[in-house]
Amino acid sequence: MQASRVSYWNVDSHLLMYPLALLVMLICAFGFFKIMRILKKGRPAGHFKALIKNRLRELLRGALLQERILEEPFPALIHFFIFWGFIALYIGTCLEAIHANWGIKILEGSFYLVFSLTLDLAGLFAMAAISLAMFRRYILRPKRLENKSDDFITLILIFMILLTGFIVEGFRMAVTELPVHPSWAVWSPVGLAFANFYRHLSFSLPLQQELHWYFWWFHMALAFAFIAYIPYSKLKHIFTSSANIALQEFNRKGSLPDEDLENSESFGITNIEDTNWKGLLELYACTECGRCQDRCPAFATGKPLNPKKIITQMRGNLEDKKNHLLGLKKDEYSKFLIGDFIKEDELWACTTCGACQEHCPVFIEHVKHIVGMRRSLVLMDSKFPNELKNMFKGMEVNGNPWAVGVEKRTEWMKDLELKTFSEGAKAEYLLWVGCAGSIDSRALSVTNALIKVLKAAKVDFAVLAGEERCCGEAAKRLGNEYLYQTLADANIEIFKKYGIKKIITPCPHCFNTFKNEYPSRGYEVEVRHHTEILDELLQKGALKVSKGIDTRMAYHDSCYLGRHNGIYGQPRKILETIPQARLTEAGRKKSESFCCGAGGGRMWMEEKLGTRINHARTRELLDTKADIIATACPYCLTMFTDGVKDIDAESKVQVKDIAEIIANAL
Numbered sequence: 001m002q003a004s005r006v007s008y009w010n011v012d013s014h015l016l017m018y019p020l021a022l023l024v025m026l027i028c029a030f031g032f033f034k035i036m037r038i039l040k041k042g043r044p045a046g047h048f049k050a051l052i053k054n055r056l057r058e059l060l061r062g063a064l065l066q067e068r069i070l071e072e073p074f075p076a077l078i079h080f081f082i083f084w085g086f087i088a089l090y091i092g093t094c095l096e097a098i099h100a101n102w103g104i105k106i107l108e109g110s111f112y113l114v115f116s117l118t119l120d121l122a123g124l125f126a127m128a129a130i131s132l133a134m135f136r137r138y139i140l141r142p143k144r145l146e147n148k149s150d151d152f153i154t155l156i157l158i159f160m161i162l163l164t165g166f167i168v169e170g171f172r173m174a175v176t177e178l179p180v181h182p183s184w185a186v187w188s189p190v191g192l193a194f195a196n197f198y199r200h201l202s203f204s205l206p207l208q209q210e211l212h213w214y215f216w217w218f219h220m221a222l223a224f225a226f227i228a229y230i231p232y233s234k235l236k237h238i239f240t241s242s243a244n245i246a247l248q249e250f251n252r253k254g255s256l257p258d259e260d261l262e263n264s265e266s267f268g269i270t271n272i273e274d275t276n277w278k279g280l281l282e283l284y285a286c287t288e289c290g291r292c293q294d295r296c297p298a299f300a301t302g303k304p305l306n307p308k309k310i311i312t313q314m315r316g317n318l319e320d321k322k323n324h325l326l327g328l329k330k331d332e333y334s335k336f337l338i339g340d341f342i343k344e345d346e347l348w349a350c351t352t353c354g355a356c357q358e359h360c361p362v363f364i365e366h367v368k369h370i371v372g373m374r375r376s377l378v379l380m381d382s383k384f385p386n387e388l389k390n391m392f393k394g395m396e397v398n399g400n401p402w403a404v405g406v407e408k409r410t411e412w413m414k415d416l417e418l419k420t421f422s423e424g425a426k427a428e429y430l431l432w433v434g435c436a437g438s439i440d441s442r443a444l445s446v447t448n449a450l451i452k453v454l455k456a457a458k459v460d461f462a463v464l465a466g467e468e469r470c471c472g473e474a475a476k477r478l479g480n481e482y483l484y485q486t487l488a489d490a491n492i493e494i495f496k497k498y499g500i501k502k503i504i505t506p507c508p509h510c511f512n513t514f515k516n517e518y519p520s521r522g523y524e525v526e527v528r529h530h531t532e533i534l535d536e537l538l539q540k541g542a543l544k545v546s547k548g549i550d551t552r553m554a555y556h557d558s559c560y561l562g563r564h565n566g567i568y569g570q571p572r573k574i575l576e577t578i579p580q581a582r583l584t585e586a587g588r589k590k591s592e593s594f595c596c597g598a599g600g601g602r603m604w605m606e607e608k609l610g611t612r613i614n615h616a617r618t619r620e621l622l623d624t625k626a627d628i629i630a631t632a633c634p635y636c637l638t639m640f641t642d643g644v645k646d647i648d649a650e651s652k653v654q655v656k657d658i659a660e661i662i663a664n665a666l
């Protein structure tokens, strides 16, 4: 006789579950339909040119294999077993219905036995995972998790579905399997444990049947409640976060979208519906896991910004306003996104470092929301921190945030005998020095060092001299899109005039803007950060490091070079070529690196609240006991030079750009 089970034993009325299931699915579908109607109130989003196969690949990696969730082992383990346990049990329930009611006999023989074992283990591991989740949430209480009633209901509901499933299985096995086919029963170890327990209690047959019937329907009621609850609770993330992962915009990493200044009447995100529908989907995709909060340098140093709250507060506004958006409420909506839900201070605290979005398991892009709201403040209301006034003016009038005139900007190159494009020079590369590299006294020494190295390696380059102006990066991140587009278009005109095809720059911010943002304004150029070029020259042997430096160095990953552009290896390889130099690493490095505090225009803003971000990071770097903090960004260089000075560590450590270190070792 083939192993099998008595399907729907003792529940003659089980067919009633089909109309009930239909009703529950309609309630669930209605909830999602409402969410989709809300999403449609957002602006149109991108062009979604990405191939379907790329979307499926991301869905597989992000949603099914849960790649980003796995970055943190403990929560990953919990999520993995709940997710896959539930999937296995759902498939099992469908197979049982097919076997019992559709006349397709699948659950027989050894397949049935393996099926029983798999489902029992899936349920058991899922219950263990939920117990761990509750232990973590309610006993360990990590700061990043807020305990709302929704979380409790979700966990209890899932736990009860699993528990009642085993209770029911135990009754069925105690009557139909254990007495007659004990060898089959061992393939359902958890059900068997329950069956043995009932046997131990000497339950009579009628009592077992009665209890089984009640628990069977209770189990079904819980399962139906679960399905109906999905779109109205955080459980909706099962679908919304998967959709968000699959529908990601595949834009260039590090880029922010351009604002359509010509055809729009309002700019940025003033009202929640100014977010595009993909942005609104992100709000529903957030699981409130708090990973973004944990990694935010602003939050960590006591600023009013919390990236998780930015998302949940935007969602709060959307939920509060949804009936107005859907036309279900006719009175005027009187609350403001910026003001009633999000405070201006939160928006200005962001360094756009990208640490939040780099580790968000459901691929939410916080920076575009934050900058979108900054755009509304700057372009619609002319509201921005006072100290930015001079910076914007300087960029507008003089083409640099320091507001220095052209004569001063070109002073650095007086005695260097450099080729300039304006004098008709032809060269393979434009060396884009950047505002800091031409004006800031500390960054000037990096420019000189880089020129020394490039000349030593016989790189064919020329400069723009007085024609170089700010790339516009900080203006864009501060929400002054008009200023950014003016500067970008002017630079592009110059690039076109001289037929610039390749650029070298020592500034990761200029690098990111040219590489990832100028293409949307019509100019694609091959842009290399100086660490990429130096690494290449060293590998080719065009540059030879002969002098040893007996020192310990800690390299700090700039956000715009590392996280936004994935350049982690080259700077380290360069430092490793120096004889006697020893490279050490800070606790947080590469994609986990901690911002220096200057990005997103913060370089030009005061930092009055909490600990200074540059002090926090300088201390981390000092903990490495390095003699040199190596940087590859003029912003980081300034922030750590100041940081070391402020905390009286000048006698312990020097702050140097990689170009300076290599120039010394030539």
Ligand code: SF4
Pocket (backbone or CB within 6 Å): 285, 286, 287, 288, 289, 290, 291, 292, 293, 307, 308, 311, 356, 359, 360, 361, 362, 363, 364
């Ligand atoms: S935005 Fe992403 S990382 Fe932050 S809480 Fe939501 S899901 Fe988690």
Ligand code: SF4
Pocket (backbone or CB within 6 Å): 292, 295, 296, 297, 298, 299, 305, 306, 307, 349, 350, 351, 352, 353, 354, 355, 356, 357, 366, 367
């Ligand atoms: S970009 Fe950086 S500073 Fe801004 S919210 Fe994200 S983690 Fe915080």
